[in-house]
Structures are given as C-alpha cells and as structure tokens.
Amino acid sequence: MKKPDTATKILRAAHRLFDREGADAVTMRxxxxxxxxxxxxxxxxxxxxxxLLKRLSDDSFNTSARKWLESTGxxxxxxxxxRTQENYLDYALEHPHLFDHAFSVRRDDARRFPEDxxxxxxxxxxxxxxxxxxxxxxxxLRHDDPWDVAMTFWAHAHGLIALYRAGRxxxxxxxxxxxxxxxxxxxxxxxxx
Numbered sequence: 001m002k003k004p005d006t007a008t009k010i011l012r013a014a015h016r017l018f019d020r021e022g023a024d025a026v027t028m029r030x031x032x033x034x035x036x037x038x039x040x041x042x043x044x045x046x047x048x049x050x051x052l053l054k055r056l057s058d059d060s061f062n063t064s065a066r067k068w069l070e071s072t073g074x075x076x077x078x079x080x081x082x083r084t085q086e087n088y089l090d091y092a093l094e095h096p097h098l099f100d101h102a103f104s105v106r107r108d109d110a111r112r113f114p115e116d117x118x119x120x121x122x123x124x125x126x127x128x129x130x131x132x133x134x135x136x137x138x139x140x141l142r143h144d145d146p147w148d149v150a151m152t153f154w155a156h157a158h159g160l161i162a163l164y165r166a167g168r169x170x171x172x173x174x175x176x177x178x179x180x181x182x183x184x185x186x187x188x189x190x191x192x193x
Contacts, residue, residue, distance in 0.1 A: 006035070007045040010037075010042055011056070011059070014026050014056055015056055015098075016034070017030060017031065018053075018056055018098055018101070019097060020097070022097040023053060026052065031052070057098075057102050060095070060098045060101075061102060062123050064087070064091055065124045065126070065127055067091075068084045068087050068127040077134055077135040078140065081132070081188060082181075082185070082188060084128050085181075085184045086184075088154075088158075089177065089181075092165070093173065114148075117150075125147075125151070128150040128153055129146045132144075132149050132150055132191075140192065141191050142191055149191060152187075153184075153187065157184065164180075
C-alpha cells in the first residue's frame with residue numbers, strides 16, 4: 001500500500017480538526033503538529049489557510065456528490081430524488097462543521113444561483129437537477145425548470161436542517177429525521193406529473 005504524500009496527510013489532519021471542532025480549529029500550526037511537520041512546510045502545498053479551507057470544502061462537495069450519484073442506480077426516479085435529500089440530511093448530521101462551512105457560511109468563492117449552478121459548477125446540485133430533468137423527460141414529474149426546482153429542494157431541505165440544528169424542533173434526531181423525510185415526500189408529491 002502506497003504511503004500518503006504530505007499534501008494528503010495535511011488534508012486528512014485538517015479534515016479531522018474541521019470535522020471535530022470547526023473551521024476555527026484549522027490553523028496551520030495545529031495541522032502541522034498533527035502531521036509532524038513545521039507550519040511553514042504546509043505553505044509548499046497550500047498558499048494560505050483559506051486555500052486549505054477551500055480545498056476541504058471542495059472535497060466535501062465532491063464526496064457528497066459521489067455518494068448522491070450512488071443513489072441514482074435505482075430505476076425509480078422519485079426514489080432516487082428522495083435519497084439525495086436523505087443523503088443531504090445524513091451529511092449535515094454526521095459532519096455539522098463541514099456542513100456549515102460548505103452550505104451556511106458566507107464565502108467569496110461560494111457558487112451563486114442561478115449562473116454558477118446552470119453552468120454545472122455545483123457537484124451536488126448537478127445530481128438533483130439531472131434527476132429532476134430526467135423525471136420531467138420521463139413524464140413522472142411536471143415540466144418545469146429543473147434548476148429552479150433543484151434550488152427549491154435544496155432550500156427546503158437546508159431550511160429544515162438549519163432549524164433543527166438551531167434547536168427549533170423539540171424532537172430528537174430520530175423523530176426529526178422522520179419529519180424531514182415526510183416533508184421531502186410532500187415536496188416530491190407536489191411536483192409529480
């Protein structure tokens with residue numbers, strides 16, 4: 001088995017810090033300590049902390065997108081769509097700090113709707129928009145703009161998750177998950193042909 005290179009070690013250490021403690025915990029000094037290098041050595045691989053955080057966010061989007069694509073093997077387009085939203089919830093609950101940074105924190109490099117999304121710059125929303133477009137093509141879903149509907153799905157799911165994480169639901173995680181999935185089901189029902 002090939003040993004990971006220094007850049008990979010830096011990313012893994014930064015990811016673990018980020019996942020456990022959030023973006024503020026990812027300092028060059030702390031990452032370097034975990035990798036066993038000097039803080040200055042990190043700059044050979046990442047020009048600054050922001051570049052390291054951007055890479056973590058990009059990797060997070062790509063990992064999520066790969067998982068969402070795994071959900072698209074089912075012949076039932078509605079079930080596939082439903083699973084993408086369940087995967088989004090799983091990601092948010094399993095990786096709250098990465099989720100916040102990727103989806104809830106204002107960043108200069110964040111993708112903007114509609115132009116960046118319509119240019120397919122979002123690995124995650126591409127999956128949802130493609131499923132919606134296919135469902136519309138098959139006649140399973142009402143004809144509409146797939147990108148607008150994808151953004152509606154994302155806003156709905158994200159809003160529920162943000163409210164839950166802000167303590168606006170008295171339910172435990174199990175009951176919230178049930179509510180969330182039922183709510184997504186209502187949204188899917190609303191766009192059926």
